Amino acid sequence: xxxxxxxxxxxxxxxxxxxxxxxxxxxxxxxxxxxxxxxxxxxxxxxxxxxxxxxxxxxxxxxxxxxxxxxxxxxxxxxxxxxxxxxxxxxxxxxxxxxxxxxxxxxxxxx
Amino acid sequence: xxxxxxxxxxxxxxxxxxxxxxxxxxxxxxxxxxxxxxxxxxxxxxxxxxxxxxxxxxxxxxxxxxxxxxxxxxxxxxxxxxxxxxxxxxxxxxxxxxxxxxxxxxxxxxxxx
Numbered sequence: 001x002x003x004x005x006x007x008x009x010x011x012x013x014x015x016x017x018x019x020x021x022x023x024x025x026x027x028x029x030x031x032x033x034x035x036x037x038x039x040x041x042x043x044x045x046x047x048x049x050x051x052x053x054x055x056x057x058x059x060x061x062x063x064x065x066x067x068x069x070x071x072x073x074x075x076x077x078x079x080x081x082x083x084x085x086x087x088x089x090x091x092x093x094x095x096x097x098x099x100x101x102x103x104x105x106x107x108x109x110x111x
Numbered sequence: 112x113x114x115x116x117x118x119x120x121x122x123x124x125x126x127x128x129x130x131x132x133x134x135x136x137x138x139x140x141x142x143x144x145x146x147x148x149x150x151x152x153x154x155x156x157x158x159x160x161x162x163x164x165x166x167x168x169x170x171x172x173x174x175x176x177x178x179x180x181x182x183x184x185x186x187x188x189x190x191x192x193x194x195x196x197x198x199x200x201x202x203x204x205x206x207x208x209x210x211x212x213x214x215x216x217x218x219x220x221x222x223x224x
């Protein structure tokens with residue numbers, strides 16, 4: 001599976017857009033990009049996933065570069081409740097039940 | 112729709128004992144996976160069950176086992192507990208045959224003393 005690289009921590013002001021980058025330069029053609037987040041003492045929460053097209057749902061947007069070597073998760077209007085560790089995972093969708101979590105990005109939303 | 116439910120939420124056991132954790136997946140989900148989360152190792156895959164059969168297994172000793180029932184509910188068992196087994200144990204479910212992602216429960220916090 002392709003390895004992902006994320007910054008260990010980021011800060012964002014409440015109400016602003018939070019843009020979380022992820023590098024996955026060795027991604028292969030059939031690997032999807034998944035994003036999860038984990039708030040302290042809770043289980044990881046699924047946010048969004050995509051293959052090559054940009055995706056948007058009620059929580060976030062996922063922008064994948066044309067060469068698919070990197071992606072950005074966008075939380076359009078961050079709130080204090082978005083403070084969490086965000087994980088970017090690359091995986092063949094058929095094996096998405098066995099996710100390999102890295103260290104993620106600790107996002108802090110400041111008032 | 113109710114989410115993934117794990118019981119108990121907290122558990123304290125002594126070294127050498129065994130423990131059984133329970134997971135009820137989202138209704139209609141047939142695949143259940145288990146993960147262990149520790150501060151040092153992060154989130155690690157334990158095993159996955161689909162239609163009562165283990166389909167994948169992570170790199171854990173045989174003391175860690177699991178099973179799935181016909182109603183898709185799952186249990187995991189850890190025998191001969193060690194201090195290092197103290198962790199948050201997470202269960203996740205997905206439909207199994209569709210392309211949906213995993214949905215996690217809030218875990219069982221196991222402390223071994």
